Amino acid sequence: MKRFTGFILLVNLLIFSQGVYSSETVKVRHVISIYADSKGNGFFMPQGVGCSENILVVSDTENNRLVRFTLNQGGTVTGGEEWKIPELVGPLSVHVNSKGGTLVLDAKNLRIAMISPIGKFEGYLEISDLSGSAEVIPMTFKLDNNDNVYILDVSGGKVLILDPSGKVRNQIPFPENYGFISDLAVDSKGVIYLLDTVNKMIYTTAKDPALFSPLSNDFSDYAKFPTSITVDNEGIIFVVDRNDGVIAIIGKNGNFIAHAAAYGWKEGQLRYPAQICINKNGFLFIADRDNNRIQIFQVIK
Amino acid sequence: MKHQYKLILWIFIASLFITVSAKGEDKFKLRPGASGKLCFSCHVNFQEKIKNPFIHAPVKSGKCTDCHNPHSSKYPKMLSMEISEICFSCHSKLIPDKPRSVHNIFVKGMCLLCHDSHGSLNKFNLVRPGNELCFKCHQDIASKVRARFKHNPVEKGCLSCHNAHVSRNEEKLLKEDDPKLCMKCHQTGKASFLKQHINYPVTKGRCTSCHDVHGSEKAPLLYSNVHTPVASRMCNQCHNDPASADAIKTKKKGYELCRGCHSKLINNIFGKTMIHWPIFGKDGCLNCHRAHASTEKALLKEKAGNLCGRCHSDTMGKLERSLVKHEPIKNGNCIICHTPHAANGSYLLTQPSIIEVCAMCHRWQSHTTHPIGEKAIDQRNKNLRVDCLSCHRSHGTPFKRMFYMESQIDLCTQCHVEYKR
Numbered sequence: 001m002k003r004f005t006g007f008i009l010l011v012n013l014l015i016f017s018q019g020v021y022s023s024e025t026v027k028v029r030h031v032i033s034i035y036a037d038s039k040g041n042g043f044f045m046p047q048g049v050g051c052s053e054n055i056l057v058v059s060d061t062e063n064n065r066l067v068r069f070t071l072n073q074g075g076t077v078t079g080g081e082e083w084k085i086p087e088l089v090g091p092l093s094v095h096v097n098s099k100g101g102t103l104v105l106d107a108k109n110l111r112i113a114m115i116s117p118i119g120k121f122e123g124y125l126e127i128s129d130l131s132g133s134a135e136v137i138p139m140t141f142k143l144d145n146n147d148n149v150y151i152l153d154v155s156g157g158k159v160l161i162l163d164p165s166g167k168v169r170n171q172i173p174f175p176e177n178y179g180f181i182s183d184l185a186v187d188s189k190g191v192i193y194l195l196d197t198v199n200k201m202i203y204t205t206a207k208d209p210a211l212f213s214p215l216s217n218d219f220s221d222y223a224k225f226p227t228s229i230t231v232d233n234e235g236i237i238f239v240v241d242r243n244d245g246v247i248a249i250i251g252k253n254g255n256f257i258a259h260a261a262a263y264g265w266k267e268g269q270l271r272y273p274a275q276i277c278i279n280k281n282g283f284l285f286i287a288d289r290d291n292n293r294i295q296i297f298q299v300i301k
Numbered sequence: 302m303k304h305q306y307k308l309i310l311w312i313f314i315a316s317l318f319i320t321v322s323a324k325g326e327d328k329f330k331l332r333p334g335a336s337g338k339l340c341f342s343c344h345v346n347f348q349e350k351i352k353n354p355f356i357h358a359p360v361k362s363g364k365c366t367d368c369h370n371p372h373s374s375k376y377p378k379m380l381s382m383e384i385s386e387i388c389f390s391c392h393s394k395l396i397p398d399k400p401r402s403v404h405n406i407f408v409k410g411m412c413l414l415c416h417d418s419h420g421s422l423n424k425f426n427l428v429r430p431g432n433e434l435c436f437k438c439h440q441d442i443a444s445k446v447r448a449r450f451k452h453n454p455v456e457k458g459c460l461s462c463h464n465a466h467v468s469r470n471e472e473k474l475l476k477e478d479d480p481k482l483c484m485k486c487h488q489t490g491k492a493s494f495l496k497q498h499i500n501y502p503v504t505k506g507r508c509t510s511c512h513d514v515h516g517s518e519k520a521p522l523l524y525s526n527v528h529t530p531v532a533s534r535m536c537n538q539c540h541n542d543p544a545s546a547d548a549i550k551t552k553k554k555g556y557e558l559c560r561g562c563h564s565k566l567i568n569n570i571f572g573k574t575m576i577h578w579p580i581f582g583k584d585g586c587l588n589c590h591r592a593h594a595s596t597e598k599a600l601l602k603e604k605a606g607n608l609c610g611r612c613h614s615d616t617m618g619k620l621e622r623s624l625v626k627h628e629p630i631k632n633g634n635c636i637i638c639h640t641p642h643a644a645n646g647s648y649l650l651t652q653p654s655i656i657e658v659c660a661m662c663h664r665w666q667s668h669t670t671h672p673i674g675e676k677a678i679d680q681r682n683k684n685l686r687v688d689c690l691s692c693h694r695s696h697g698t699p700f701k702r703m704f705y706m707e708s709q710i711d712l713c714t715q716c717h718v719e720y721k722r
Contacts, residue, residue, distance in 0.1 A: 035684050042684040045647050061574075062646060090574030107574040134554065137581040155555055157583040180579060180612060198612045224615035243615050265681040265715065272647075289647065292684035 024251045026236055027300045028260035028284060030268035031075035034058075034294040037067045038080035042292060047274040049287040049294055050094035050102060056285060057102050058294055059091035059275070066091060066104065068119065075283045075296050083119035093140040093275055097147045097164070110137055112149070125149065127160070129168045136160060140275075144186045152184050152194075159184060159192060175203045175212040185231040193237060195229040202229070202237065202254060216254030223248045228276045230284075232299065238276055238284060245270035247286075247297075265291060329366055337363015340371070353420035360419045368418070385410020400467040402474050406438075407466045414438075415465070435459045448516035454486070455515050462514075483508045497521075500543040501536055511593045524594035530562075531593045538562070539592070555585030566642070573643035579612070580642060589641065606633020616696050623697025629662075630696060637661070638695070659689040680716035 036042045041063075048059025056069040056077060065084050069077040090107030097103060100117035103125065112125040127136055137155035144150065148169065151160040157178075161170040172192065174181055179198025186192055194203040194212055200220040203212035219226075219239075226248070228240035236257070237250040245263035247270075250256060261270050271290035278284050284297040331339065340363075341347055351360060359367040370381045380387060388410065389396075395407075406414050415434060416426045423430045429437065432455075436443035446455055454461035462482055463474045471478045477485070480503070488494060489504050508514070511531060512522045519525060530538040539558055541548050551558050560567040563586075570576060579588040589608055590600045602608055610617040620630050629637040638658050639649045652658045656673060659665065665673065672687060679685035689695075692712060693703040706712045714721040 035682075044684070047647075107576075108572070110571070135557070139578055139581070154578055154581045155583070180582065182578070224618070225613070265679075265685075291682055293682070 024236065024255075024257050025301065026249050026257050028247060028249070028258075028297045029300055030261075031283070031296045031298050032077070033267045033288070034069070034077060034080075034296070035292070036080070037082045039082070041082065043067070043294070044292055045289055046287045046292065046294060047092050047289055048094035048104065049275050049277050049285045050096045050104075051277040051279045051283070051285045052096040052098075052100070053280050055096045055100060056294075057094050057096055057104075059094045059104060059287070061090055061092065061107070061289075064089060064091070066094065066102065066115065066119070068102075071279070071283070075298055077296075081119065083115065085113070085115065085119070085121045087121050088113055095141070095143045095277075097143055098145070099147070103141070103143065103149070105138060105141060112138060112141060112151075125162070126166045127151075127162060127168065128166050130160075131168075131171075140183055142184055142186045144190055145188060150184060150186050150192060152181060154181070159194070170210075172205065172210060172212065175214070178203070182227045183229045185229045185237070187231045187235055188233055191235075193229055193231055195226055195239060197226055200224075200226060202239070202250065214254075216250065219248065219250070219254075219256060222250075222256045222259070228274060230276045230278045232278050232282065233280060234301075236299075236301075238278065238299075240270075240273050240276050240286065242272055242274070245273060247276070247284075260297070261286075268295070268297075270295065329371060331366075337365060340365045347419065350420050353422055355422070355424055355426050356420040357418055357426055383410065384413060388412045395466050397467060397469045401470050402468045402472050404466055404474055431458050442515050445513065445516040449518050450520050450522050451516050452514055452522060480504050480506070480508045483514075499534055499536055501540065502543075502548055505549050510591065513594075513596065524596050526596070526598060526600055527594040528592060528600055555583060556580055557585070559586045570643040574645050575647060575649055576643045577641055577649060604633050605635055606630065609633075609635045619694075619696045619698075622699055623703065624699055624701055625697065625703050627695060627697055627703065655688045655690050659695075663689075665689065680718075 034043075043058065043060045043063065045060075045062040046058050047061040048057075050057040050059075051071070054071050056071050058067040058069070060067055065082055066088070068079060068081045068083060070079045071077055088104065088106050089109065091113075092105040092107050094102060094104040101122075102115040102117075104113050104115060105111075106113050106124075109124070114122040114125055116122050130136065134156050136151065136153045138151045139154045140152045142150045147164040149162040149164070149166070151162065153160050156171075158171050158173045160168060161172070163169055174194065177199075178194075179196050179201075181194050182197040183195045184192055185195075190209075192205045192212075193215065196203065200218050200223060202215040202219075204215040205212060206215070207213050223239055223241040223244070223246065225241055225243040226239045227242040229237060231237050235252040237252075239248045239250060240246075241248060245261060247260040248256065249258045249260060261268060263269065263271060265271065269291075270286065270288050274287040274289045276284065276286050278299070282299040282301075284299055286295045286297070288295045347360075350356075359365070365371075366381075368381060368387050369379045371379070374380055376383060382390070396403075406412075412418075413428075415428060417428050418426070421427060423434075427434055432443075432446070436446075442455075442459075462476060464476055465474070468474045468476070475482055480489075484504065511524065511527075513519075513524045514522065517523055517525065519527070530536065537543070538561070539551050541550050541552060553561070556567060570580060580586065582588055589602060591602055592600075595601060597604060606617075617630075620626060629635065635641075636651070638651060640651050641649070644650055646653070648655075650658050652661065656665075673689070673691075675686055677687035679687050679691055685691070692705065694705055695703070697703055698705060700707045704712050710720075710722075
């Protein structure tokens with residue numbers, strides 16, 4: 001009997017270690033939706049949302065401007081200062097660094113613009129020490145905790161890792177047989193996640209920092225056209241399914257946990273969402289592009 | 302004693318033989334020799350069938366019960382299992398491990414589309430002879446065979462180059478990969494061949510990147526649309542010099558190679574704020590276009606709808622599930638509404654606004670008086686203006702008129718809440 005009990009315990013232990021049973025319960029609760037800057041000027045097709053613990057910056061793409069908010073406890077916002085920067089045309093992905101500065105991808109110039117904490121244009125991030133002469137075309141980018149910049153270079157088929165000054169520290173090629181890589185995420189340990197929209201897969205450097213390997217199998221049952229990805233402090237992954245207006249929540253092992261939001265107009269629903277950002281306080285920000293608003297959710301575990 | 306053992310052994314072997322040969326008869330406890338003959342006593346038309354020169358082995362030996370259940374069945378024709386299961390129970394060896402390409406109807410178990418399960422005038426019990434059978438489905442190829450310039454092996458039969466069921470290592474059911482297959486007939490070392498190909502080591506590439514192997518209106522079997530540098534035999538516009546060690550390699554990579562001639566187009570793309578990102582991918586323009594020649598206009602890799610659907614499978618899926626099929630998408634004309642390269646604004650539209658795109662085909666004023674446009678604020682969200690997509694989803698929905706909701710009342714009362722019951 002003892003042997004049998006021991007065997008059953010061992011089997012269960014093995015099953016748990018393989019992540020077959022998911023103990024992760026993650027829910028997402030809608031907090032507020034933001035529609036306009038402090039003067040009441042509404043957003044128009046916002047495609048970027050950058051966040052830190054106390055700052056929220058919106059890429060109000062078709063209004064050619066950035067809008068900066070202060071984040072309060074509980075996920076509410078104040079402020080909403082408009083930054084009209086003549087050098088910036090069609091701002092896309094946006095991020096806030098540890099010094100309160102903003103980095104934003106300029107759609108027309110396909111360069112990363114650096115904006116000071118008070119909204120002053122400080123120039124473009126110049127990439128230096130890049131081997132080879134190929135042109136870098138950043139489709140999107142992310143920052144890590146040390147303000148290193150991770151560029152998704154669609155032209156080179158690689159992730160380019162730069163220090164905050166733009167000096168190339170590393171380059172990691174996309175995995176073999178990728179479909180189309182549309183976004184990346186970096187966790188607190190520096191592990192990179194790549195989102196493949198066409199193959200509906202996530203690749204990661206968790207196993208080998210120099211190589212992307214699949215984290216998940218094809219998750220087309222959970223996301224039909226995944227385009228944006230972010231990862232929280234604990235390694236929980238949030239993937240935006242643009243065409244279905246859904247957030248797919250994926251566990252550390254690539255296991256599907258839950259869906260959040262849905263396609264629609266009501267607050268908490270999404271229409272063709274673009275960038276997603278999560279801060280250390282567990283607030284999730286989404287550029288709800290076709291609803292011309294930013295939506296804030298709280299992640300509950 | 303020794304003889305006794307021999308006798309027992311012979312009896313055992315004989316009983317084993319009888320058991321195996323009378324498997325079907327045993328199953329239904331038929332009288333010895335009754336199988337087949339018994340069925341033919343009613344199914345007299347099969348007497349003619351078995352006079353065909355090619356007869357399926359179980360029919361020939363009268364083992365009707367190998368495939369049919371004479372008493373009852375949940376499958377048509379009183380079959381004992383699904384057709385595919387029956388066929389594969391004997392012909393399982395037709396499927397190798399992990400084949401590179403598989404005939405679609407074969408994996409679906411639609412064997413009877415090609416084979417007659419009882420007997421036929423044609424070898425392998427085929428329902429039609431030679432290419433006639435293949436062209437029943439592959440009509441596009443059939444039309445090519447009638448083209449001005451013909452390829453001899455195609456006229457001899459599709460099986461000159463293709464396998465019927467699977468190819469272990471090759472694409473498109475080919476017997477060998479391109480160019481190895483072509484080189485079986487074409488002597489690539491000949492001076493005339495080299496001259497024709499401007500001394501480029503084309504055997505390192507693929508013949509089918511230029512040649513339409515099934516037949517063409519253009520000599521020498523070229524696809525109907527040929528890239529100008531290929532047509533003017535100026536391969537070195539894109540490739541290294543033919544005498545160089547890496548002659549096939551292109552001078553530049555991705556879109557940068559195409560920019561040399563198509564600078565206006567590429568510069569225009571760079572001037573827009575919304576880009577179709579695959580253009581800047583590793584393969585650049587070749588994600589959608591062929592470099593040398595194509596059957597499609599603009600050297601597209603395949604028909605526009607299919608091409609877009611390779612990445613946008615979810616959008617094509619919406620069309621399949623849609624009650625109303627939006628004509629442009631149904632016909633693969635995605636480029637009526639979307640520009641494939643770049644645009645200013647979301648959706649890569651061909652017109653400045655959604656309303657203007659829809660107005661290319663639809664005169665909205667004639668079917669509704671609902672206000673739309675800049676002055677019509679969407680009551681669901683003050684940041685939105687009412688346009689066609691406020692009520693209709695352009696790629697389709699499971700509901701009538703491509704509405705977002707099944708009930709029109711539910712749709713209207715999203716804004717007109719005062720009428721909500």
